[in-house]
Amino acid sequence: MGIETEYGIAGRGAERDPAAMSRLFLSCCRAAVSPGTIWDYSGETPWRDARGFQVEEEMAEIPAAEDNRLLNKILGNGGRLYIDAGHPEYASPECTSARDLVKYERAGDRMLALTLEWAAEELPPETVFTLYKNNSDGKGNSYGCHENYLVSRDVPLSRLSEWLAPFLVTRQIFAGAGKVGCEDGQPDVFYQISQRADFFESLIGLHTMKNRPIMNTRDEPHANPERYRRVHVIVGDSNLCEAASYLKVAATSIVLDMIEHDWLPGRISVSLEDPVAALRQISRDLTCRTELRQEDGKRRTAVHIQREYLLAAWDYYDRYGLDMETKEALRRWGGVLDKLEQEPDMLHRELDWVAKKRLLESLMARWGVDWRHSKIVMADLQYHDIRPEKGLYFALERRGFVDRLLSEDEIQTAVVKAPEDTRAYFRAECLRRFPERIYGASWSSLLFHTGHDTVLKVPLMEPSRGTRELTGELFQRCETADELLDALRA
Amino acid sequence: MASEQERKKQRIAEPAPEDQAQEASPNPATLEKGKKLKEDIDRLLDEIDEVLEENAEEFVRSYVQQGGE
Numbered sequence: 001m002g003i004e005t006e007y008g009i010a011g012r013g014a015e016r017d018p019a020a021m022s023r024l025f026l027s028c029c030r031a032a033v034s035p036g037t038i039w040d041y042s043g044e045t046p047w048r049d050a051r052g053f054q055v056e057e058e059m060a061e062i063p064a065a066e067d068n069r070l071l072n073k074i075l076g077n078g079g080r081l082y083i084d085a086g087h088p089e090y091a092s093p094e095c096t097s098a099r100d101l102v103k104y105e106r107a108g109d110r111m112l113a114l115t116l117e118w119a120a121e122e123l124p125p126e127t128v129f130t131l132y133k134n135n136s137d138g139k140g141n142s143y144g145c146h147e148n149y150l151v152s153r154d155v156p157l158s159r160l161s162e163w164l165a166p167f168l169v170t171r172q173i174f175a176g177a178g179k180v181g182c183e184d185g186q187p188d189v190f191y192q193i194s195q196r197a198d199f200f201e202s203l204i205g206l207h208t209m210k211n212r213p214i215m216n217t218r219d220e221p222h223a224n225p226e227r228y229r230r231v232h233v234i235v236g237d238s239n240l241c242e243a244a245s246y247l248k249v250a251a252t253s254i255v256l257d258m259i260e261h262d263w264l265p266g267r268i269s270v271s272l273e274d275p276v277a278a279l280r281q282i283s284r285d286l287t288c289r290t291e292l293r294q295e296d297g298k299r300r301t302a303v304h305i306q307r308e309y310l311l312a313a314w315d316y317y318d319r320y321g322l323d324m325e326t327k328e329a330l331r332r333w334g335g336v337l338d339k340l341e342q343e344p345d346m347l348h349r350e351l352d353w354v355a356k357k358r359l360l361e362s363l364m365a366r367w368g369v370d371w372r373h374s375k376i377v378m379a380d381l382q383y384h385d386i387r388p389e390k391g392l393y394f395a396l397e398r399r400g401f402v403d404r405l406l407s408e409d410e411i412q413t414a415v416v417k418a419p420e421d422t423r424a425y426f427r428a429e430c431l432r433r434f435p436e437r438i439y440g441a442s443w444s445s446l447l448f449h450t451g452h453d454t455v456l457k458v459p460l461m462e463p464s465r466g467t468r469e470l471t472g473e474l475f476q477r478c479e480t481a482d483e484l485l486d487a488l489r490a
Numbered sequence: 491m492a493s494e495q496e497r498k499k500q501r502i503a504e505p506a507p508e509d510q511a512q513e514a515s516p517n518p519a520t521l522e523k524g525k526k527l528k529e530d531i532d533r534l535l536d537e538i539d540e541v542l543e544e545n546a547e548e549f550v551r552s553y554v555q556q557g558g559e
Contacts, residue, residue, distance in 0.1 A: 209558070
């Protein structure tokens with residue numbers, strides 16, 4: 001699994017155009033492990049719909065080499081910092097566990113904060129950038145935090161849609177990052193659970209920037225397309241609370257496990273009559289008590305629906321084997337649902353939307369203002385400021401008001417070191433050892449200069465290969481890229 | 491006005507619901523804990539007062555993104 005986050009960007013003394021600011025900002029990043037290497041776009045097919053057709057609209061121009069290097073920084077941890085749709089974006093390396101994913105997500109936030117420091121050193125003093133790890137500018141524009149989960153190609157899209165959609169619609173009760181106001185002019189929505197809910201208009205589709213669908217059908221596995229499907233989840237909020245981020249990806253991964261083995265039919269009844277409407281309905285009810293109309297005629301709360309998934313999961317792992325990590329995740333999931341049912345405010349140490357709401361309420365009391373005041377709207381944004389000394393989330397974290405899952409050490413390590421149990425390891429090692437020999441890289445390929453004006457492609461179509469266990473010894477043995485290539489051919 | 495604001499501040503700084511039960515029969519330890527929490531919250535809010543973007547209205551008005559994914 002992997003996670004990619006777009007950040008909002010603001011600048012003083014710089015170009016007002018966010019895309020131009022993003023380029024200038026990214027140019028200050030010094031962490032590209034091989035600055036000469038380009039990103040290999042050739043395997044990208046964002047215009048391919050998993051339902052078996054293409055959408056021309058989604059085709060984008062591939063940048064020329066010079067521009068490519070400006071727009072892409074492949075990092076020492078195997079991840080990627082780049083510009084997408086005019087926003088700085090970080091994509092984590094491939095991870096095998098939810099905990100690792102949160103670690104590498106955090107590492108990305110650090111890398112961006114570091115780039116801000118570099119920008120402050122390099123650019124004229126009047127040019128100051130800020131980055132926000134949120135999903136809305138309050139003016140109709142949204143930018144995403146996308147999760148990626150690898151599942152078997154055998155899983156039909158219809159099964160995914162049927163069983164994943166209700167989970168995604170309801171999980172915002174713990175994964176939502178909170179938002180002041182709304183996008184459709186309703187005066188009584190002063191705060192809602194999800195940053196993204198207002199921007200979703202359809203159940204299923206290919207688009208990511210308009211008419212956004214709860215189920216995104218992009219068919220671009222970045223892996224062996226006969227074996228794998230990459231489930232691309234675009235409906236989530238960007239999280240800062242580690243507990244929330246962890247639960248979001250762990251629970252989703254567990255649900256996908258069950259879907260892969262077709263565990264759910266006959267066991268739970270979660271289909272919603274109107275998923276898009278439900279997304280907003282849930283977001284706008286801060287008590288988490290609102291009842292959703294289901295296809296079976298019943299009316300249930302989001303907590304109830306989540307609990308159905310959770311109970312099915314306990315049964316599933318009871319049958320197939322439960323490891324410690326998953327047990328922990330299930331316990332945490334259950335604990336959070338219990339508290340949401342009693343009193344959501346109890347989760348102010350774990351969930352972004354609750355932590356932020358509490359903070360904003362304290363600020364309103366102190367300043368004697370209400371939800372619509374510009375200082376509260378500013379605080380809603382600044383909660384997500386990624387600078388540790390300015391971000392309001394980081395003030396909460398530093399002062400012990402929110403729970404942590406990770407240690408400082410492990411985050412620092414994840415900034416510079418790739419996961420060892422996926423192909424990210426192989427990518428990072430090659431780039432680190434032979435930077436001048438690598439013409440291009442992508443998630444599923446490495447392109448080596450051969451010295452004969454041609455380029456040799458080493459495909460990495462198996463995300464679970466290229467690990468330290470499988471290739472570490474090769475790197476010990478081979479001193480040069482040529483030796484490595486020979487060894488791979490053998 | 492000042493005392494009204496003071497009272498508001500006190501109310502918000504109240505301990506979390508799980509602490510309410512203990513407050514019913516106050517003992518020195520609980521009162522101390524409650525007092526510390528209020529102080530911690532006040533210090534947090536002081537810090538936020540300091541770091542919050544000046545000219546919030548202007549900043550919020552000019553914060554416009556291009557649609558992303």
